[in-house]
Amino acid sequence: MRIHLSNGREVEAALLVAADGLRSAIRKRLLPGAEPRYAGYVAWRGMVDEAVLSAPVRERVFPHFVFDLPPHEQLVAYPIAGADNSVAPGRRRFNFVWYRPADERGALRDLLTDAEGRHWPEGIPPPRVRPEVLAAARHAAAEVLSPQCAEVIAKAANLFFQPIFDLESPRLAFGRVALLGDAAFVARPHCGMGVSKAADDASALAEALAGTAPVAEALQDYERRRQPEGTRIVAHARALGAYMQAQLQTAEERAMAERHRSPEAVMRETAMPITPGVAVD
Ligand SMILES: Cc1cc2nc3c(=O)[nH]c(=O)nc-3n(C[C@H](O)[C@H](O)[C@H](O)COP(=O)(O)OP(=O)(O)OC[C@H]3O[C@@H](n4cnc5c(N)ncnc54)[C@H](O)[C@@H]3O)c2cc1C
Structure with a gap:
């Protein structure tokens, strides 16, 4: 694979990992419809x-x-x-x-x-x-x-x-190119998972590439493991954020707002006692 860099250089590579964050230039080229919302x-x-x-x-x-x-x-x-x-x-x-x-x-x-x-x-x-x-x-x-x-x-x-x-990518593998971390999925901060999600992506990618399968097949394996997980994390964070959402545009948002739009629901879903015997108050 030949990669053209913006400084004019060209690089020959067996694998391209797009870990270039929320505004990923590589994702924009591969998935122009997957824009941050x-x-x-x-x-x-x-x-x-x-x-x-x-x-x-x-x-x-x-x-x-x-x-x-x-x-x-x-x-x-x-x-x-x-x-x-x-x-x-x-x-x-x-x-x-x-x-x-x-x-x-x-x-x-x-x-x-x-x-x-x-x-x-x-x-x-x-x-x-x-x-x-x-x-x-x-x-x-x-x-x-x-x-x-x-x-x-x-x-x-x-x-x-x-x-x-919110950002969701329907695919993470494109031949020998993989999307990873915030380039692939961005969840609202309520579950505090941005860094650990990116690290889990990296770890799953390394495991998939450690086998003997060709790179493109290994990336399909990576996508099977991480795409559903990214979707799940973004959905969970979106539900936790329903408390703040002033404009509810979809039926899903309205349903989430009904479940999550009271202070009691926010505390139930987000807070948990971390010291044994100490209650959330
Ligand atoms: C204000 C703020 C607070 C946060 N707090 C937390 C927190 O407390 N806990 C938590 O888990 N997460 C937090 N996050 C989210 C967390 O920072 C991200 O989820 C995490 O950094 C994603 O890692 P990443 O490597 O995928 O992307 P990034 O950390 O965004 O790294 C992408 C890298 O790609 C580089 N890059 C971009 N475009 C190009 C290009 N064209 N060529 C070369 N390089 C490029 C960028 O310079 C950057 O270094 C926070 C985010 C923000 C904005």
Whole structure:
């Protein structure tokens, strides 16, 4: 197989693995119909140093995996290591993801437009987000979130957002070309599986190629193992995201929304006690 690179070089290869992410150029050529589909909401993200939190938030909120569930919005927050990878008390950070609906033609377009009026439909670089957009997000946090979570957002130095997409590929093997990781499937972040899914793809591909079958047959084997799994993960994450989805376009979305659209359902489906004897409350 001959591969033509954008810098003009040509490479001879027995196998091409397209692990080039959500906007995969290789997938676009092989599966032009498999485009990322906007989910109807964005995720505001950021981190706060444990040390800058007020004493009540540091003592009563920071140690936990926190859910805040205003209608059709969801915030999850949890402690992570500090900037120097420290897990020592006082040097850790609180990480949050706050999902908010944003209509594709109205609010989303505005969020993705920078100060010079340039629109970034595939995701705006964080430094280009307009200051008034950041100020509006902090203002909304104070209006809709609990005071503890609003404090976390107010103190986040690096507030940024990403639009949430679903991506499914009906095929992963094309002769001696394989799609892998986010190039093949992107699930909404609710199940936190992006990295492990890509690693499982890589491991399944290596196993399929370890046998004596020709490369094209090994890739068919890889596709049989990973395509249904990718479909299942994307569907599960989509169901978990139904709580945020303002516009329900298909019968499947409406059915999922009925099952997943209450705070109780979100907690039942997403949260689980990880310390024996400690209940989710
Ligand atoms: C803000 C954010 C937070 C996330 N948090 C989590 C999390 O907490 N846990 C989790 O499991 N997942 C998380 N994810 C998802 C996770 O990052 C992805 O699922 C994972 O990185 C997919 O790995 P990948 O190797 O398939 O693709 P990527 O990590 O996207 O890697 C693709 C690579 O291909 C390169 N590339 C693209 N085009 C070309 C080209 N034409 N030529 C050469 N190279 C190219 C890119 O530069 C990149 O290095 C998060 C994603 C985002 C955006």
